[in-house]
Amino acid sequence: MVQVVAYDGDVLVVGGGIVGLSAAYAITRAAPGTRVTVLEKEPGPARHxxxxxxGVIHSGIYYRPGSLKARYAVRGAAEMTKFCAEYGIPHAVTGKLIVATDRAELPRLHALVQRGRENGIAVRELGASQIAEYEPQVRGLAAIQxxxxxxxxxxxxxxxLGEASGAEIRYGARVVRIDRRPERGxxxxxxxGDVVRARVLVNCAGLYCDEIARMTGEEPEARIVPFRGEYYTLTRPGLVRGLVYPVPDPAFPFLGVHLTRGIDGDVHVGPNAVPALAREGYGWGVVRPREALATAAWPGVWRMGRQHWRYGAGELRRSVSKGAFVDAVRRMLPAVEAEDLTRAGAGVRAQAVLRDGALVDDFLIQEGPRAVHVLNAPSPAATASLPIGREVARRALAALGDR
Known part of the structure; x- marks a missing residue:
């Protein structure tokens, strides 16, 4: 006798952030009638x-030509702007400056110009005197706009995205166990205490994506190491008109302390990048020993630390010393004073780290029987969420077709 399995849906998405909800949206757009359920442990979407x-819609200038990040960011920036316009979501195309403040940064700035052009992005090179056309208070040796x-x-x-997907979204539903059988979904x-059955699972769990993958029986090639990014708010927002970034260090996927006028009109300054002691460690006081010990048990963490301890020491110094943070900002904005910066919120980045200590710099998607795992979705994941969602949807629907 053939056992009939009663499914609650065709595709089950774990994670209600922008990538998970974009995947749900893309699945129902590509295959109308596909039943999609989204499980999110928080009481609402996009809580992490x-x-x-x-809130930056990135252009794609930083990313290696041909990489998923480059392709998705360039395409995603245009699509995100169009999506916001279509649905009346607050947005603005502001442009930004990337500013070199030291002669050692000039070769990297010129390399960014070339990279941007290879990625199909229009850039304007600026001399020191031209920077003031865009940002009168910003100083540098050269910049690109x-x-x-x-x-x-x-x-x-x-x-x-969640509303438009038509998916069933269950908030306050944390996954505690997964039973996966290739022949039964x-x-x-x-x-x-709810049990949800589906033919295919899509793992977009962000900070917990590696744990969800391991629940399915997979052994992911990377582990999530949480890095906290701390922000200040500029109390004299008139010092900055738009978005101002330093020249990034190509050895790291972090963009450095930058100034961003958000859609709310506030100017956000930051972030730095320091290890968090919990996957949701939004402050030094948030410590979850089990999570911290599990992170420390991954060999890649120690290898990463040995390779990059000097960079990490600088980030830690800016975390504990406001003066050091102010000094970093003054390299681009010399008029800023310590009293111009007030502590704001923090974010936690889910950085995938390989066993050899390498930081995964591109999107990482791993497939298994009846499962698709998004194991690294770094910045510019929000910008690129629509094309990422389509790629995840393509893989999920292919797995669904194999049933």
């Missing part, structure tokens, strides 16, 4: 990485 970033950068409310975007138990 999506809701704690600086990127016209396609913008800002928006990504939390509102995520919520709208997946059964997921939540902390409320």
């Amino acid at each position: 990485q999506t809701g704690h970033n600086s 990127v016209a396609t950068t913008g800002i928006c409310d990504f939390t509102a975007v995520a919520a709208r 997946v059964a997921v138990l939540t902390d409320r």
